[in-house]
Amino acid sequence: MKRTFLGEFEEIVLLVVAGCTEEAYGVTIWERVQENTGRTISLSAVHATLYRLEEKGFLNSEMGGATAERGGRRKRFFSITNYGNRALQEINEIRQQLWQAIPAEKLQPKLSFS
Amino acid sequence: MPEHRPPRWADYLLEKFVNPRFLEDIQGNLEEIFLRRVQEAGPTQARREYAWAAMRHLTPYFTKKSPRPYPTVSNLSPAMLHHYFTYAWRHFAKNRQFTFLNAVGLTTGLICTLLIYLWITDERTFDKFHDKDARLYQVMVHEKGGDRLVTSEGTGGILRVFLPRDMPEVEMAVCTTPPVWFQKFSLSLGGRARGGRTVSAAGNFVSSDYFKAFSFPLIQGNAQSVLTDKNTVVISERMASRLFGSPEKAMNQLVEWKWQAFSRQSQVTGVFRDQPRNSSEQSELLIPLSAWDDILPQGSMPNTATGPFHNYLVLRPGADAHLLEAKLAGYAKKHFNDPNATLFIRKYSDKYLYGTYENGVQSGGRIEYVKLFGAIAVFILLIACINFMNLSTAKASVRVKEVGVKKALGAGRLTLVFQFLGESILMSFVTLLIALGVVWLILPYFNTLTNKQLTLHFGGQFIAALAVILLLTGLLSGSYPALYLSRFNPALTLKGKLLHGMGELWVRKGLVVFQFAVSVIFIISVVVVYKQIDYVQAKNPGYEKDNIVYFEMEGRAATQTNAFLAGLKTVPGVVNASSIQQKIVLPAFMPSAGVRWDGKNEKDEIRFYKMPVNYGLTETLGIPMVAGRSFSKDFGSDSTAVILNETAIRQMGITDPIGKQIMVDGRKTRIVGVARDFHFNSLHEIIKPFIFKLSPQETMLATVKIQAGEVPATVARIQAFYASFNPGYAFDYDFLDRDYQIQYASEKLVAQLARYFAVLAILISCLGLFGLAAFTAERRRKEIGVRKVLGATTGSVVAMLSREFLVLVAVAIAIGCPLAWWLTRRWLDHFAYRATIGAGIFAGAGLVTIVITLATISFQSVRAALTNPTQSLKSE
Numbered sequence: 009m010k011r012t013f014l015g016e017f018e019e020i021v022l023l024v025v026a027g028c029t030e031e032a033y034g035v036t037i038w039e040r041v042q043e044n045t046g047r048t049i050s051l052s053a054v055h056a057t058l059y060r061l062e063e064k065g066f067l068n069s070e071m072g073g074a075t076a077e078r079g080g081r082r083k084r085f086f087s088i089t090n091y092g093n094r095a096l097q098e099i100n101e102i103r104q105q106l107w108q109a110i111p112a113e114k115l116q117p118k119l120s121f122s
Numbered sequence: 123m124p125e126h127r128p129p130r131w132a133d134y135l136l137e138k139f140v141n142p143r144f145l146e147d148i149q150g151n152l153e154e155i156f157l158r159r160v161q162e163a164g165p166t167q168a169r170r171e172y173a174w175a176a177m178r179h180l181t182p183y184f185t186k187k188s189p190r191p192y193p194t195v196s197n198l199s200p201a202m203l204h205h206y207f208t209y210a211w212r213h214f215a216k217n218r219q220f221t222f223l224n225a226v227g228l229t230t231g232l233i234c235t236l237l238i239y240l241w242i243t244d245e246r247t248f249d250k251f252h253d254k255d256a257r258l259y260q261v262m263v264h265e266k267g268g269d270r271l272v273t274s275e276g277t278g279g280i281l282r283v284f285l286p287r288d289m290p291e292v293e294m295a296v297c298t299t300p301p302v303w304f305q306k307f308s309l310s311l312g313g314r315a316r317g318g319r320t321v322s323a324a325g326n327f328v329s330s331d332y333f334k335a336f337s338f339p340l341i342q343g344n345a346q347s348v349l350t351d352k353n354t355v356v357i358s359e360r361m362a363s364r365l366f367g368s369p370e371k372a373m374n375q376l377v378e379w380k381w382q383a384f385s386r387q388s389q390v391t392g393v394f395r396d397q398p399r400n401s402s403e404q405s406e407l408l409i410p411l412s413a414w415d416d417i418l419p420q421g422s423m424p425n426t427a428t429g430p431f432h433n434y435l436v437l438r439p440g441a442d443a444h445l446l447e448a449k450l451a452g453y454a455k456k457h458f459n460d461p462n463a464t465l466f467i468r469k470y471s472d473k474y475l476y477g478t479y480e481n482g483v484q485s486g487g488r489i490e491y492v493k494l495f496g497a498i499a500v501f502i503l504l505i506a507c508i509n510f511m512n513l514s515t516a517k518a519s520v521r522v523k524e525v526g527v528k529k530a531l532g533a534g535r536l537t538l539v540f541q542f543l544g545e546s547i548l549m550s551f552v553t554l555l556i557a558l559g560v561v562w563l564i565l566p567y568f569n570t571l572t573n574k575q576l577t578l579h580f581g582g583q584f585i586a587a588l589a590v591i592l593l594l595t596g597l598l599s600g601s602y603p604a605l606y607l608s609r610f611n612p613a614l615t616l617k618g619k620l621l622h623g624m625g626e627l628w629v630r631k632g633l634v635v636f637q638f639a640v641s642v643i644f645i646i647s648v649v650v651v652y653k654q655i656d657y658v659q660a661k662n663p664g665y666e667k668d669n670i671v672y673f674e675m676e677g678r679a680a681t682q683t684n685a686f687l688a689g690l691k692t693v694p695g696v697v698n699a700s701s702i703q704q705k706i707v708l709p710a711f712m713p714s715a716g717v718r719w720d721g722k723n724e725k726d727e728i729r730f731y732k733m734p735v736n737y738g739l740t741e742t743l744g745i746p747m748v749a750g751r752s753f754s755k756d757f758g759s760d761s762t763a764v765i766l767n768e769t770a771i772r773q774m775g776i777t778d779p780i781g782k783q784i785m786v787d788g789r790k791t792r793i794v795g796v797a798r799d800f801h802f803n804s805l806h807e808i809i810k811p812f813i814f815k816l817s818p819q820e821t822m823l824a825t826v827k828i829q830a831g832e833v834p835a836t837v838a839r840i841q842a843f844y845a846s847f848n849p850g851y852a853f854d855y856d857f858l859d860r861d862y863q864i865q866y867a868s869e870k871l872v873a874q875l876a877r878y879f880a881v882l883a884i885l886i887s888c889l890g891l892f893g894l895a896a897f898t899a900e901r902r903r904k905e906i907g908v909r910k911v912l913g914a915t916t917g918s919v920v921a922m923l924s925r926e927f928l929v930l931v932a933v934a935i936a937i938g939c940p941l942a943w944w945l946t947r948r949w950l951d952h953f954a955y956r957a958t959i960g961a962g963i964f965a966g967a968g969l970v971t972i973v974i975t976l977a978t979i980s981f982q983s984v985r986a987a988l989t990n991p992t993q994s995l996k997s998e
Contacts, residue, residue: 033147033151034147034148034150034151035151035154035155038151038155050175050178051151051152051155051175051178051179052175052178052179052181052184053178055144055147055148055151055179055184056181056183056184059144059183060183071146075150077154077157078149078150078151078153078154079149079150079153081146081147081149081150081153082146082147082150083147083150083151084146084147
């Protein structure tokens with residue numbers, strides 16, 4: 009089986025795009041990523057990741073109509089592809105297997121006084 | 123609310139560097155955030171954040187170029203070359219007239235350039251073929267003469283011994299007698315075969331190292347040992363074949379050479395290959411210098427730095443010529459106690475091209491003509507290239523559609539530049555081939571004209587020169603059309619709009635003006651050169667140069683001169699006969715101390731020319747006396763008589779000169795007459811002081827005045843008389859007239875060549891003009907049709923079309939005349955006596971140019987004016 013490589017940040021961005029109900033474009037994705045992770049992320053990092061994901065085939069994009077508030081510039085809307093969906097599911101399955109393999113007692117926080 | 127804008131510089135950086143694929147999205151997102159932040163945090167903070175976020179996008183990921191979707195083709199790939207070739211061919215085939223005019227113009231230009239290139243190459247290799255060329259020098263001398271320095275090749279024979287001894291730089295020295303001394307030697311078989319046929323040979327006396335210094339290969343004999351024994355000679359291959367049948371048979375045979383009263387039987391110890399045409403040395407007979415010492419013993423003459431001999435030096439490898447020259451400068455004063463002479467050395471191969479010295483400084487010489495023709499070649503080629511440029515840009519309107527379509531299909535500007543350059547290079551390549559063919563055909567005629575033996579020899583250098591000429595012609599003629607045509611905006615040209623900028627018009631007009639200015643300069647220069655040559659021909663040199671024949675007196679004629687001359691005068695057709703030491707155009711130059719007289723200012727160094735003559739010489743040459751009398755036997759004591767010319771008397775400041783005593787060469791002499799000034803020098807120089815000295819025993823050349831109109835018959839009779847008086851000697855004669863002409867040989871060559879080249883230059887210019895006129899007439903067809911419908915006459919239309927070109931030609935004449943005046947003035951400065959150059963020549967040249975222009979364009983303009991307007995207006 010061909011393995012899918014996705015970095016941690018890529019995975020987050022991909023999940024955010026997948027989770028968007030309305031049309032997702034750069035600014036909304038950037039805001040959601042920051043909200044969900046609580047980290048400060050630069051816009052350029054989000055842009056680079058989006059374009060890279062598109063190049064790899066996990067995302068699709070298309071240009072929207074002209075808008076007034078952006079100096080007349082169009083928005084690029086991203087949506088997840090089937091390939092992207094499957095990749096997310098695979099990652100999820102692997103994680104689940106790994107989670108299941110952990111013995112229950114190890115998941116209990118240990119009290120330690122030493 | 124004021125409109126807040128993000129920082130411009132940040133946007134500029136983004137637009138400059140970020141890949142356009144991402145740019146719109148990134149900028150849009152940034153601006154959206156910016157506008158929100160203006161509300162939240164104020165404009166300053168928002169701008170700062172915008173700039174920072176924008177800068178974060180300048181990473182390689184965003185800035186790298188996206189790969190091109192289609193593969194590109196190199197402009198020089200075989201497919202493109204094939205494409206260029208096809209298009210060039212179609213273009214040439216479609217525009218026949220254009221192609222024909224261009225081809226003829228370029229071919230003519232290239233023919234001129236090739237011929238001149240061959241000529242210049244030959245001139246530049248003159249005397250350069252010696253192996254030791256880099257180390258071969260000639261000893262020369264500057265002498266004080268009057269208030270200036272006079273430079274000559276004549277140096278003392280003893281330098282051959284002194285210089286190798288005193289100067290460590292000198293490897294060997296060669297001394298020769300000056301070849302002008304010897305008209306011709308008579309050469310015949312010696313020994314038992316004596317009395318056979320006699321041939322005349324150009325000869326010279328040379329010292330023993332001659333064949334070691336100069337690279338004249340010996341077919342027979344050894345360069346180390348020939349010329350060492352005074353009873354031997356070395357002869358040329360041609361002489362050996364004529365006398366003995368072959369060089370091998372000539373070896374060790376006896377020959378007898380005769381010159382004047384001297385003769386000697388000598389053994390042939392060597393045969394050398396005929397000296398090439400491009401050599402200053404032109405001998406067929408070389409006699410050891412030691413034999414000359416028998417004729418005129420060295421011991422009888424004082425050792426001097428100056429003298430009649432030619433001395434050549436071969437320096438040691440690596441020797442410093444400048445150092446040697448510095449040491450030579452004081453040599454004459456130190457070793458010969460001669461403060462007036464300064465010895466110096468000149469490269470042997472510079473003798474031919476850089477032979478002229480002006481007051482002790484090298485000043486041009488034949489190199490000036492070489493440069494002149496180089497310039498002519500460049501200008502003619504330039505005119506031909508301008509034709510190509512003008513016609514190509516004029517044809518632009520036809521080709522803009524092609525350019526537009528190509529550009530719309532994605533051709534870059536460079537592709538089009540390559541295409542048009544390719545066209546011009548193809549054109550120059552084809553014309554170069556034609557030109558080479560024509561040059562090959564006309565080279566024999568060119569050789570006769572220039573008296574050379576030029577050949578088309580495809581060596582490496584010639585091919586390199588051809589390649590350079592080809593590329594220069596192609597690039598030059600193609601450059602402007604290529605840059606001009608490739609500049610068109612496809613959107614405009616495809617709509618049918620062709621913007622003719624003023625710049626383009628000016629360039630084309632400027633080029634036409636340039637062409638015609640050059641043509642005008644050519645015309646005027648040729649006329650001036652011809653006028654000067656006519657002037658030289660027509661100018662009375664002060665003696666009668668026509669119908670005078672001279673020859674060397676040898677054998678019995680030399681020993682019994684008086685009887686010989688008396689006999690000569692009885693030959694029918696002979697008007698008068700006398701004898702003279704040298705040709706009248708080659709008098710001896712005397713040292714400043716050679717002439718002294720009462721009242722001579724010791725500082726006043728007048729240099730005299732002297733010529734020993736026999737009785738009756740001035741009468742034979744028709745030089746009249748302005749005072750006193752000429753030499754005459756009636757006065758008995760004329761052995762000490764001299765005749766001076768007017769210039770001499772004037773410069774000496776003597777009043778009432780007849781009967782005055784002066785010292786000439788340390789001997790007391792008496793002035794018996796004053797001769798009217800005559801041009802013994804060429805007209806390049808002003809007349810110098812001259813002394814006729816009566817000294818029959820020193821004379822060598824019989825000078826005979828012949829009845830006009832009976833020259834050939836009389837010369838034949840003189841020959842018969844000479845053969846009977848002096849059997850066994852060759853009769854070699856020359857005409858004084860010819861000597862006079864030889865003084866102006868290079869001017870005549872220039873005149874003849876310049877005439878041909880001027881005609882060609884005008885022809886090429888006219889071809890270009892013809893093409894332009896045709897093009898203009900065609901482009902204005904509709905306009906002419908409308909004008910005719912509205913009532914314009916044929917005459918007015920012709921005038922309208924001609925005016926434009928006539929203005930250009932008038933401007934060209936206005937520019938060309940002053941330049942031509944300046945150029946011809948400089949050339950005429952070489953002559954002390956020159957023809958007057960009136961305004962008439964300039965007016966005439968201008969008129970001729972205008973007439974030629976009118977004739978060229980009238981054909982086109984009349985044809986355009988006569989076209990029926992219904993023809994030109996019906997289409998559309």
